[in-house]
Amino acid sequence: MAGLGATIKMYRDFVRGWWKYRKRLQHDDAWIRKYAAAKGLRVNPHRMFYTNLKIWIEENRDLYGRQQCPCFEPSGDPELDRKLLCPCKFAEADIQAHGTCHCVLFGRGDLDDRGFALAEKNLQREYRPKLNLSGNRLDTRGMPKDPRRGLPVPDATHQVKQALNMVKGDLVVIVETEHAVENLKRLAHARGLGFSSQLTSQGIYEVTLQRT
Numbered sequence: 001m002a003g004l005g006a007t008i009k010m011y012r013d014f015v016r017g018w019w020k021y022r023k024r025l026q027h028d029d030a031w032i033r034k035y036a037a038a039k040g041l042r043v044n045p046h047r048m049f050y051t052n053l054k055i056w057i058e059e060n061r062d063l064y065g066r067q068q069c070p071c072f073e074p075s076g077d078p079e080l081d082r083k084l085l086c087p088c089k090f091a092e093a094d095i096q097a098h099g100t101c102h103c104v105l106f107g108r109g110d111l112d113d114r115g116f117a118l119a120e121k122n123l124q125r126e127y128r129p130k131l132n133l134s135g136n137r138l139d140t141r142g143m144p145k146d147p148r149r150g151l152p153v154p155d156a157t158h159q160v161k162q163a164l165n166m167v168k169g170d171l172v173v174i175v176e177t178e179h180a181v182e183n184l185k186r187l188a189h190a191r192g193l194g195f196s197s198q199l200t201s202q203g204i205y206e207v208t209l210q211r212t
């Protein structure tokens with residue numbers, strides 16, 4: 001569970017993101033509403049959450065150079081990664097099954113505000129798990145997988161973003177794939193953190209994010 005300090009940092013990140021991307025957020029609003037209207041969907045009415053989703057889409061655009069889903073980092077599988085561009089190829093099946101897409105950006109046309117709020121709560125619970133964090137060492141393995149995408153929820157990048165708000169000093173991160181290492185390298189660069197990685201004798205990767 002995030003403490004008060006972590007919660008304050010989350011609000012600080014929100015304000016910074018909003019300020020940094022404020023012009024691009026307007027463009028996002030236009031394509032999101034156009035897509036929703038064309039598909040007979042509703043856009044999440046919770047203004048702060050909706051704005052956060054747009055900020056995360058823009059952060060991903062800077063990190064990966066494309067309109068990546070705000071809830072999943074690139075997997076390294078080109079075909080799957082194409083399907084993860086927002087609005088993703090999984091959204092329709094998500095909405096049919098649960099009333100909203102995975103990230104709760106879009107919902108059924110008749111979904112009321114309460115339905116969106118419930119979906120949002122579930123998503124926040126999934127993305128605020130008890131991290132496998134021991135001191136300054138985060139093991140990102142073992143998270144449950146989304147059945148449609150086959151990707152962990154939350155993935156390594158989302159876990160690291162959470163852990164960076166909880167740990168002072170350097171963060172050591174255990175990840176399973178080379179592509180997760182590449183994603184963390186991009187994140188480190190964007191956040192002005194030092195970066196190093198090594199493949200251990202157990203065939204896993206140990207990444208160090210250094211606060212300079």
Ligand code: SF4
Nearest residue numbers: 069086088101102103
């Ligand atoms: S789950 Fe929703 S927000 Fe995420 S990519 Fe799909 S449509 Fe976009």
